[in-house]
Amino acid sequence: MGEKKKKIVKTIKIDIDKCNGCRACEMICSAFHASPKYSSNNPARSRIRMIREPIRDIYVPVYAGENAKAECMGRDKYVIGEKEYDECVFCRASCPSRDLFKEPDSGLPLKCDMCEGEEEPLCVKWCITDALTCEEREEEVEEVKMGDVGTGLKSLIDKYGFEKIADTISRMSKKG
Ligand code: SF4
Numbered sequence: 001m002g003e004k005k006k007k008i009v010k011t012i013k014i015d016i017d018k019c020n021g022c023r024a025c026e027m028i029c030s031a032f033h034a035s036p037k038y039s040s041n042n043p044a045r046s047r048i049r050m051i052r053e054p055i056r057d058i059y060v061p062v063y064a065g066e067n068a069k070a071e072c073m074g075r076d077k078y079v080i081g082e083k084e085y086d087e088c089v090f091c092r093a094s095c096p097s098r099d100l101f102k103e104p105d106s107g108l109p110l111k112c113d114m115c116e117g118e119e120e121p122l123c124v125k126w127c128i129t130d131a132l133t134c135e136e137r138e139e140e141v142e143e144v145k146m147g148d149v150g151t152g153l154k155s156l157i158d159k160y161g162f163e164k165i166a167d168t169i170s171r172m173s174k175k176g
């Protein structure tokens, strides 16, 4: 068992009534994660995606969460404004059943990193309607030891192959 440490955990609160579907959040997220940083703007590289139904004035921002290794078995339905949506539409996971939240070049899963290194998540900063707000709370977490990092890296290499992982690490090290 590792040692417990205090850590600030950030979360993004989404108010769908305030979202106007402008997609500024997708634009800044994809530009921030381009390599080199801000060199391109491709929403497919964004960790936040907009579910849009302009005719019904429905806009739901969904940001990328954990990667799911397999498709889930049971799927719920959501009814919004009399239209039925499959649960997959609002799911935050990158998973084998769809292309959402996958790096377009390597196919590796994308996950929101809260714009690591930035004071405030950029999608929150760029959202002029305040549909996105950042909240912080303190949590006790277990400290990760280097051995755990090695095990995590090994399972990624087993799943995606050494070349893809090495390519992604090299792209990440060129950022900034
Ligand atoms: S920037 Fe804000 S208002 Fe615009 S699409 Fe994103 S969440 Fe909605």
Ligand code: SF4
Binding pocket: 025, 028, 029, 032, 046, 047, 048, 063, 064, 111, 112, 113, 114, 115, 121, 122, 123, 124
């Ligand atoms: S917090 Fe940063 S990484 Fe996460 S969705 Fe917003 S812009 Fe993208």
